[in-house]
Amino acid sequence: MxxxxxxxxxxxxxxxxxxxxxxxxxxxxxxxxxxxxxxxxxxxxxxxxxxxTPQVAKDATSAALARGEVHYGPNAGTPELRRAISGYLQDRRGTTYDPVSEVIVTIGANEAVFLALMAFCGPGDEVIVPVPAWAHYESCIRLAGATPIPVRLDAANDFRLDIEAISAAITENTRMVILCTPNNPTGGVATRQEIEALAAVLEPTDALLMSDEIYADLVYGDVKHESPAGVGSLRERTLVIGGFAKAFAMDGWRLGWLAGPRELITPALRVRQYTTVCAPTFLQPGATAALNHAGPxxxxxxxxxxxxxxxxxxxxxxxxxxxxxxxxxxxxxxxxxxxxxxxxxxxxxxxxxxxxxxxxxxxxxxxxxxxxxxxxxxxxxxxxxxxxxxxxxxxxxxxxxxxxx
Ligand SMILES: Cc1ncc(COP(=O)(O)O)c(C=O)c1O
Missing domain, CATH: 3.90.1150.10 (Aspartate Aminotransferase, domain 1)
Incomplete structure (x- = not known):
């Protein structure tokens, strides 16, 4: 180097x-x-x-370019793509988000992580991250001025979520807990019981949950992905991260989303308004087509x-x-x-x-x-x-x- x-x-x-x-x-x-x-x-x-990338997505973006969709779009994303994301979350994960006020189209899942941390975490706040974990969390937590609190998972236990260790790491300064399921790098998928146990631990706190579900469609055998936002009362404190990079082979398109209750999405949108403004306009019809037609x-x-x-x-x-x-x-x-x-x-x-x-x-x-x-x-x-x-x-x-x- x-x-x-x-x-x-x-x-x-x-x-x-x-x-x-x-x-x-x-x-x-x-x-x-x-x-x-x-x-x-x-x-x-x-x-x-x-x-x-699936052809249907490329064709839709080529058509958008041909139509001249080359100007700024709405801060939160095109209404069509937000509707498609909302519909997809409903169909695939059973969670309900209003496409108008509860979904932001982001520049990759990366921006969704960044918006969530910048909107809610700052100096004095602690963010619990079970490790091993995708390294971006720690850096983004620090960029936000907050303090990462790693909770080490045990190889002997297949790096399964250690709810007791998370519970022990919670303090009055805990502002957020990050859960990545399916997990990068371990491939672990949190079970409904584990998420329920996490919900019970978070119940008496005001901590938010960031649920990074970018790999949600990539599960194998009879394993099922459970979105924490669909478990118990977690929805009201959960920010869901998703994207197109992994399941749709669209990593270079740099598109993802942040979904959550309106009270959490509104501050995140404020960060967006003064950073990237909006995701590229002509890419969004391609992403809409991917969600609506590229399932096979x-x-x-x-x-x-x-x-x-x-x-x-x-x-x-x-x-x-x-x-x-x-x-x-x-x-x-x-x-x-x-x-x-x-x-x-x-x-x-x-x-x-x-x-x-x-x-x-x-x-x-x-x-x-x-x-x-x-x-x-x-x-x-x-x-x-x-x-x-x-x-x-x-x-x-x-x-x-x-x-x-
Ligand atoms: C766990 C996790 N979250 C988020 C991302 C970011 O995805 P994107 O390319 O959509 O920004 C990645 C990319 O490797 C990842 O592994």
Whole structure:
């Protein structure tokens, strides 16, 4: 990575002090350099589908461009897309949101997370994040000036939600709890009982719940995604995050949503009015078409991921000293290994890339303290690449005697 020299102009704002560059970036940049030199790289570091966007979405956006839909739109999104999101949440998750006042179309799920944190969390507020977790939460919490409170989940318990630990972490300063189900990076899916137990813990508090459901459509076997907003009385304190990137292979479109009760959506919309103003106008008909008509495409992709998951698990199970839980959702394997098996994850990730052309993400990207001997492998890639790359990982983990551990 290039180094940046400080100048008298480069003093950044205090709020950036604890925001570190992403550890994923180091792997990503190195993988890109290797690829640029003509090497084949097995990309397991990227959390995005390898499929193309459904044609119906592309056609609708081409038509919108042809019609000249190139100007500013409503702050909260086009009425058609908000209606489609509301209808989809009703059909798929059984939750009811008024498309006029309870849904904002965002620039990716990323912006939905940012709006929620900026609208409700600030200095003195604590936000509980079960870890391992998607690293953006911590950085966005800090950007908002609030304090992340990590609650470490146990690998031995398949990283299941630990309601007692969450309960113990709650203080009078707790402003929000973040739940990501299905989970990035573990693939865990919260059960209705777990969500009910969380609801009971939150009941006496004023804490909000951010429910990141971006992987909701990617669940496997007979596992069912439960939206916390549909459990007990949680709806009134829950901000639901969703998007198009994962299930519809539309990550580059940068579209998502924030849904919640009107009282919570109104302040979030105020942040939006002074930041990004609105999502790109001509992309929204494409997203509307995806929700209304691309269900079969999404189901085809989900089916492919399910097959890859089975193929990958068959290769990864039964490696001595390595634990991989069956991921019920999303498209990641999260491997945890004993220090006898290999060096710490950041070094292992570099060695896998440098010696075997396999790019993975070290667990420290998801939990700096607890993820030192874990790696995340995305299986959103072609099955032949998946099996060859996994074969190389298995070979490395079975051949290694602790180096620098
Ligand atoms: C858990 C989680 N939430 C949100 C996002 C952001 O999605 P988007 O690309 O829609 O901004 C990601 C992307 O990787 C994610 O893994």
């Amino acid at each position: 290039s180094t940046v020299t400080a100048t008298r102009f480069s003093r950044s704002a205090e709020r950036l002090a604890e925001i570190k560059p992403s550890p994923i970036r180091a792997i990503f940049d190195r993988a890109a350099a290797l690829e640029a030199s003509g090497e084949k790289v097995y990309h397991f570091e990227i959390g995005r589908p390898d499929f193309d 495409d999404a189901e085809m992709m989900r089916g492919e991921f399910e097959q890859r998951r089975a193929a990958g698990l068959a290769l990864l199970q039964d490696i001595p000293g390595v634990k991989v839980s069956q991921p019920d959702g999303a498209f990641y394997f999260y491997l945890t290994y004993s220090p006898d098996v290999a060096e710490p994850a950041e070094q292992l990730a570099l060695r896998l890339l440098d010696e075997h052309n396999v790019a993975v993400v070290p667990g420290t990207a998801f939990d700096p303290q607890g993820g030192t001997h874990s790696i995340r492998i995305s299986y959103a890639c072609h099955i032949e690449d998946l099996t060859e790359g996994l074969r190389r990982i298995v070979q490395t983990l079975t051949a290694t005697t602790a180096k620098g551990a």
